[in-house]
Amino acid sequence: MAECGASGSGSSGDSLDKSITLPPDEIFRNLENAKRFAIDIGGSLTKLAYYSTVQHKVARVRSFDHSDKDTEQDHEPPYEISVQEEVTARLHFVKFENTYIEACLDFIKDHLVNTETKVIQATGGGAYKFKDLIEEKLQLKVDKEDVMTCLIKGCNFVLKNIPHEAFVYQKGSNPEFRFQTNHPSVFPYLLVSIGSGVSIVKVETEDRFEWIGGSSIGGGTFWGLGALLTKTKKFDELLHLASRGQHTNVDMLVQDIYGGAHQTLGLSGNLIASSFGKSATADTEFSKEDMAKSLLHMISNDIGQLACLYARLHCLDRVYFGGFFIRGHPVAMRTITHSIDFFSKGEVQALFLRHEGYLGAIGAFLKGAEQDNPNQYSWEENYAGSSGLMSSSPELCPTQRPRSGTFDLLEMDRLERPLVNLPLLLDPSSYVPDTVDLTDDALARKYWLTCFEEALDGVVKRAVASQPGSVDAAERAEKFRQKYWNKLQTLRHQPFAYGTLTVRSLLDTREHCLNEFNFPDPYSKVKQKDNGVALKCFQRVIRALDALGWEERQLALVKGLLAGNVFDWGAKAVSDVLESDPQFGFEEAKRQLQERPWLVDSYSKWLQRLKGPPHKCALIFADNSGVDVILGVFPFVRELLSRGTEVILACNSGPALNDVTYSESLIVAERIAAMDPVVRSALREGRLLLMQTGSSSPCLDLSRLDKGLAVLVRERGADLVVIEGMGRAVHTNYHAALRCESLKLAVIKNSWLAERLGGRLFSVIFKYEVPAE
C-alpha cells in the first residue's frame, strides 16, 4: 500500500509527454554497460535503477626495477606512474515524473547495448499499469516484485551504506535538517510508509520484517478528501494550499470548548479537540487553504499517533517515515514530526530518509541482483552524480518550476572492499567523525564554501597540468569546474543537500567531481617528485636523529612529523609557498613551526609515556606524500619499531590531493627498507605492516574503514593510534574518543581556522590522550 496512488487518473500518469529531449551525458549515464534494470512506478514518479560499470582512468604507480639501475642518479623519479583504465561498478538511480516514462523508455532502448538483460524487476502500484508499455519498449520481461519487500530491502541498504541517510526535521530550528550519524546497528526499526494508505512494518533483520499494522488514513485520504473539499486536483498543490492555511478556522480547539480558561486548566488551548469541528455548519464558507491545513493536521496527527502506539507496543524508538506523502515535503515532515513529538513525549523520533524516494527501486534492484551479492559490498554515495536532497522540491527551490521534468539522480559506487568500524572506537554509536557541522555553523560554512570556491582555479590548473598529453584535459577540467562550482552553490542554499555539510564532505565532493571527469589523481606527478626528493634526504635525517640523545630525539621526531605535515598541497597557504619557492624544504618547514608551548600541547605527557613500557602495536594514519611520510612519519615509525612496538601504517586506498596512497606507501617503504635495516627487518618480520584505509578522502571516517585493516588492528591488539594531519586529526576525529591511547597531531595551515582555534598560521596541535580507566 505504499505506492498505490497510481491507478487513479488524479495522478499525472495518463498524459505522456514525449516531447522532452534527454541530455545523454547527464541522465541515464553509462547505459551502454547497463545490466539489471529495476523500476518502481509510483503514483506520480517513476524510479529507474540499473547497474552499470564505469570505466575511468586511474593513476597506477609501479616501482622501477632498481637492480640494474643506478639508484643514486639525481633526477630519476623513485617510481613510474601509468594511467590505466579501471572498471568499477556503479548503481544508477533516476527519478522522473510518470509523464516522461515513455520518452525515457525510448531513450533507454536506444542507448542500451547490453543484450544479456532479459528481465526488469518492477514494483510500485504503477508497475501493473505500465507493464505492457515496458515490455513493448524495452523487450524485457517485467518481473513484479512485492512493494513492501522492495521498500524494506531498499531501506536497509541505504541505512547501511549511506552515512547521514536519516535525519530529523525541525522546522524553524537551525539547522532544520539534523542528520543521524550511522548507527552501528540498523535493526530493529519501524518503517511507516505513507502511501495512499499507511503501512507500519517492523524490521528486525536484513530478511525478517513483519507488517504490524496500518491505517487507511494516509496520503490518499489527504489527496482524495482534499480534492473533494478544495477542488484542487494535484497533491503538491494541496500541500501548498495547506502550507498557507489556518487550521484554527476549521478545527475545534480546546480553547473553543473551554473558553479562555485553558491556562487555569494547565492545558494548551491550541490543541485540536475535534478536527473539522467548526465546519459542522451550513452558514460559514471555509477557505481552501484552511481546510487543506486542517486536513493535513488531521492526517499527520493520526499517523503520528498510530506510529507511536505501535512503536510503544513493540518497544522501538526509531521510526522512519517514507512514502509519497512525506517525500520532499517539508510541510508534511513538519506536521508528522510535531505529532510524533507530541504523542511520544519526545521518546520516539520521527526520522526521514534522504533517499526515501528510491527505496522501492533500490529494493527491486537488489531482488534482481541477488546472485551478485550486492549486500556483501560496501557502497558509497557519489556526490558528483547524485542530486541533493530536495533538489526538485518546489517549496525549497522556488526558482525551479515544479513540473519542468526535473530528473533526480542517485549514484552509488561499489567499493572494492567492505568498510567497518575501527574496533578501537570507544562508542561506535556516538562516534561522529566531523569536528564542525557546517550546517550548524553558518559562519564556518560561509568561510569554507568561499575557501573552496577560491581554491577551485588552482585545482583546475593542477588537473590540467597532471595530464599533459591529453587533448581534452582543458575541456574536462572546465566541466569539472562547472560541476563543482554548481555543487558549492547548491550547498550555499541547501547545506543539507548531501547530509551534514562538513569540510570532509566538501573535500570528498571535489574528489568525486575530479574522478567524474577523469582526473583520478591530479597530484600524482607532484607526489612522485616530492617522494623522490624526500627519499634522498632520508638517510641524512636519520643520521641526524640518531646523533641526538634520547629525550632530544623524541622531540625532534615529533617536530619532524609536524614539519612534514606542513607539506600539504591541499592547503592554499602552503601550496602558494611551495609553488613560489621550489627549494622550500624540511628545514624551512621546521622553522615555520610554532615554538612550544604549542596551541594544543600535551607533549610532556607523551614524553613521560615514552619513558614507560613500549606500546604493543601502533596504528598510524599517514597524511601527505613526500617529506611528510618519508621524513616525518617513517623516522617516527622507526623509533617505535626500535622500542619494540609493532606498527600498522594505514594509507588511503585511492588518491586524494597529495595524500600518500597505499600503493605509493608500498614503494616508499620498499625504498626506505633498502636504505634502513630497522625498517627492512620490521617489514620482513611483519612488525611493520602497510595497510589501506579503504578511503579516498583527505579526511578520515573511523566508522568506515577497510575491513582488513580492522581485522588486523584487532589481531595485533593495537594500543596506540596516531592520526596525522589537518584533514584527519582536526577536521575529523579531533574529538574522537578511542579505547586506547591516541596521538592527534597537525599543523594548522589555514589562518582562519588557526584563528578560530585561538592560534596563528602554522600553530601546532599535539593532542595526546589516554582513555579514562
Place this chain on the structure above:
Amino acid sequence: MLKLGGGGGGGGQDWACSVAGTGLGGEEAAFEVARLGDPGKAGCRGPGWGCSGIPDSAPGVGMLQAGAGGPARGGQGVEEVGAPAGGGEERPARHPPAPALRLLNRKPQGGSGEIKTPENDLQRGRLSRAPRAAPPAPGMGDHGGQPERSASHAPGTPAGAAAVNGVLHNGFHPPPIQPPRLCSRSLPGGGDAAPPRLPLQPELQPQPPPPQHDSPAKKCRLRRRMDSGRKNRPPFPWFGMDIGGTLVKLVYFEPKDITAEEEQEEVENLKSIRKYLTSNTAYGKTGIRDVHLELKNLTMCGRKGNLHFIRFPSCAMHRFIQMGSEKNFSSLHTTLCATGGGAFKFEEDFRTIADLQLHKLDELDCLIQGLLYVDSVGFNGKPECYYFENPTNPELCQKRPYCLDNPYPMLLVNMGSGVSILAVYSKDNYKRVTGTSLGGGTFLGLCCLLTGCETFEEALEMAAKGDSTNVDKLVKDIYGGDYERFGLQGSAVASSFGNMMSKEKRDSISKEDLARATLVTITNNIGSIARMCALNENIDRVVFVGNFLRINMVSMKLLAYAMDFWSKGQLKALFLEHEGYFGAVGALLELFKMTDDQ
C-alpha cells in the same frame, strides 16, 4: 444579577422587574432595575420557566431555544482531546492508591506539557470561584451584612476581577453575594428538622452564616432550602450538566414523591421548571428530551423520581444562560453542577448574566461516576450495558445484554466531538491514555462540507444509504485481491477516500457514499486507536460511549467488528444505552456528594 435587593417575601409577579432588567446593557438600566425592586416585592421568587404571565417567556421559546438554529447535532461534549491528546502513560504506578492516583491521573493532556491534575482543577476552581463569592462592591447597599466574609477567602485573586468600582464589565452592578446555602429543613412535619446550618461548599462559604434575619429575601431563600425534603439534601431543582463542544447534556431529576404539602410550599419558579421540563419533549428549536432514556422510579438522595435526559446544541448556551437570567433561576439557589469544557468557558457568563455560580467538575471524573451509577441502577429493569454477538457475521450479529458488575479494568472510549480514551482500574483509579481529534465533530464537520447536510441526523441518514467502497480504495483495488504477503483481505480499506484521487470518480460519487465513507473512516480510526490502547494497556474490555454513537448503529457494529476481528476475538466492544449522558449524570451525583460532605 437583577436579584433585587430589597425584595420582600412577596408574590411571584414582581419578577417582572427581572425581566425588565434582562437585556439591559447599561448601568442606567441596572439602576432602574434596582429601583424597581425597591417596592420590596422580592424578585427572588420570580417564576419563569414558562409559566404564564411572563411577558417574554412563553414556554416553547423558553429554555432551550437555540441561538444558532439547526436541530441538535451529534457529538457529545468536549473531551479535552486535543489534536494530539497524549496519554498518561508516563504515570508510574498503574494502581496507585486512590487519592494519589487521582492526582497523578490527570496529567493527561500529554505531550505538550500541559498538566492538569484534579488537584489543580479543584484548587483553581476554588480560587477562581472565590472572587465571585466575594462581596460585591458597595453599591447595592442592602447586603451590608457580609462584607469581610469572603474577602479573606480569595487569596491571591483580585476580588474585583470582574467588577470595577462596583460595576461589572458589562455595565451592570454586580449581583449581591449569594447567601449561605442552608441545608434544607425537613419537610414540614418531618421529625428530623434540624436547625438550619451552613451546608454547601465549604470552600465557598466557610464562614459562619450571616444573621439569618437580615432580609425578607433571605428568609424566603432559607425556606426554600427545605424543598428537597431533608437535611443533607441539596435544594431542588436537581440538575447535572455536561457542556461539550457540540452538545450540552442536561439531566434533570423530577421528584415524584412530592407531598401535597411540599407542592404547596414549592415556589412557583421551581414548579414551573418542573412542569415545563416534564411536560415537553422538545424545547425551543433545538432542545430535545430523550424520552426513551428516562430512568423511572429512581431513588436519588433519598427522593424518588424520574431522571430526564435532555440535550441541546452548545451554540445555544448563551440563549440558555440568558433564560436562566430571565427566569431568575438564581433565586432558587440551587447549585448548578456542570462539567465539560463549557463549564469553564461559560462560567463567567453564568455568573455575570444569570447570577449563577457553576460548580465546575472534572469531566472524566463525572463520566466514570455517571457511567458506573447508571449501570448500577440499570435501565428501568433492563441492563444498561450491551454488546454484539457474532460481530463479524452481519447476518447473525445481534445486540445482547452484558453484565458490567465487575467492570475493571476497562478501556473507556468517550466519543464526543473529539475522543478521549481512559483506562479505568477502579471507580477512582483511572488514567487518560490518549485521545484523538478525529471524532464525532470530525464526522459531522466533514459531512457538512462534503454533502451540504446540516445535522447529525441528516448525516447519519445519508450514511446509512451510502456505500463507502465507492469512495475508499480497497486492498483489492490495488492488488487485485488479498495482499497475501501481509495477510490483508482484499476487502480491507487500503486508503480512505483513496478513490477520490481520481477526477472521474469524484465526479460520479453520491453524497450518500461520501457520508458513509466519512462515517466508516472516523469509526475505524477510533477503533484502531482504541485497539492499540487496549493492547498497550493490556485490557480486553473496551467500552464505547459518547454521543457519536447516538442513533448510530453503523458505527457500533463497525467497532464491534473491528475489536473482534483485529484482535482475533480477544477484545470485546461494549456499549451503553445512555451513550452520551454519563458526564451530566456524574455532575448531578456531585451535587449530592457536595451536600453529603457537609
